[in-house]
Amino acid sequence: AQSVTQPDIHITVSEGASLELRCNYSYGATPYLFWYVQSPGQGLQLLLKYFSGDTLVQGIKGFEAEFKRSQSSFNLRKPSVHWSDAAEYFCAVHTGTASKLTFGTGTRLQVTL
């Protein structure tokens, strides 16, 4: 069965600093990969997704992610973090065999001013 690992439970960065959130997946073939962001008490907002093609994908709010097949990773990056980016970030994988998402445990991002 597929699984997703987000090794960092909590990350603190200063406003203006760069950010990288890690995501590793376990699946035999190339999965469909997603990054979502969740503000407290809210639903999940899609930041970006990868299916195939260019391994560097651009998303909303200045985020990007790079798919690395050799490392089974799909890390999320942002060159300069804003205070409003403070939230919880979830990496998820979808495989064609089941119409569902498998989520990582999430990374809570705190931004200091």
Place this chain on the structure above:
Amino acid sequence: KAGVTQTPRYLIKTRGQQVTLSCSPISGHRSVSWYQQTPGQGLQFLFEYFSETQRNKGNFPGRFSGRQFSNSRSEMNVSTLELGDSALYLCASSFLRGLDYGYTFGSGTRLTVV
């Protein structure tokens, strides 16, 4: 187009009661799935409906059930509520073809069981 609408936003129920949550997907989306989010277990898949048929089910007890109507709106029902059912329940509307492939989530229903 309008997003995914979940009602109600908040619910407080007593142990042993039952509850019904509603989800209206994005127009044209025929797949609706439900997820439970708790601090301890994270985001867990409950079930998915497509064209009024349950296609996939997660590992939850039979107290959790759902259905989908001909207009793609979906409801989930939890009977004999337990304290551990307190969670944020998220509905996702999905389109699984082409460039629009993906899942769009509603704002969720926060269920508190007392």
